[in-house]
Amino acid sequence: GESVGLHLPTLSVQEGDNSIINCAYSNSASDYFIWYKQESGKGPQFIIDIRSNMDKRQGQRVTVLLNKTVKHLSLQIAATQPGDSAVYFCAEKIYNQGGKLIFGQGTELSVKP
Amino acid sequence: ETGVTQSPTHLIKTRGQQVTLRCSSQSGHNTVSWYQQALGQGPQFIFQYYREEENGRGNFPPRFSGLQFPNYSSELNVNALELDDSALYLCASSSVDSGNTIYFGEGSWLTVV
Numbered sequence: 001g002e003s004v005g006l007h008l009p010t011l012s013v014q015e016g017d018n019s020i021i022n023c024a025y026s027n028s029a030s031d032y033f034i035w036y037k038q039e040s041g042k043g044p045q046f047i048i049d050i051r052s053n054m055d056k057r058q059g060q061r062v063t064v065l066l067n068k069t070v071k072h073l074s075l076q077i078a079a080t081q082p083g084d085s086a087v088y089f090c091a092e093k094i095y096n097q098g099g100k101l102i103f104g105q106g107t108e109l110s111v112k113p
Numbered sequence: 114e115t116g117v118t119q120s121p122t123h124l125i126k127t128r129g130q131q132v133t134l135r136c137s138s139q140s141g142h143n144t145v146s147w148y149q150q151a152l153g154q155g156p157q158f159i160f161q162y163y164r165e166e167e168n169g170r171g172n173f174p175p176r177f178s179g180l181q182f183p184n185y186s187s188e189l190n191v192n193a194l195e196l197d198d199s200a201l202y203l204c205a206s207s208s209v210d211s212g213n214t215i216y217f218g219e220g221s222w223l224t225v226v
Binding site for chain 1: 153158171203218219
């Protein structure tokens, strides 16, 4: 069935360390991937995206890596801060299925001061 | 802020009732999609509207319906509410001009009792 899964439901890191959140996707036809951050009681906040013709994309303190061979996506957060604590979702968009995003269950990132 | 606004933010309904949720998309965004997010889960695609027409639907029964207006704002209607409809309902908007990046609102929390 539809699935964009995450390897770990929770991740705890020390403030200042780098965080890596992983995601496995199942549909080879997916051509666009997005990472969202969701804080408690709020809607998903766009972090970074990547298209299937790329394998790496960098933003401010974040990097997304895409490995299409093994259908794996990761989000790297540099110098993690307490404000980064949230649930992180990866989502995939399948070519020719319009705006439909398929989300995984999320990884909860907890940053210890 | 994403520029996507939803109302109401919270509401409580009784089983069997009907509910209408509203969304104003980000300025210039002509595509609106709706998602249902149950507690502890990732968002699930309900449907998408483009130029006032539904052009994609997820695995939701017909009692979930929607509208998009000429100003691109949108409504989600749910009839014959069931207890399992209790969830956070998210609206997202996008457009080709914005690179198809999908931005979410803060959601409407619906509790069915």
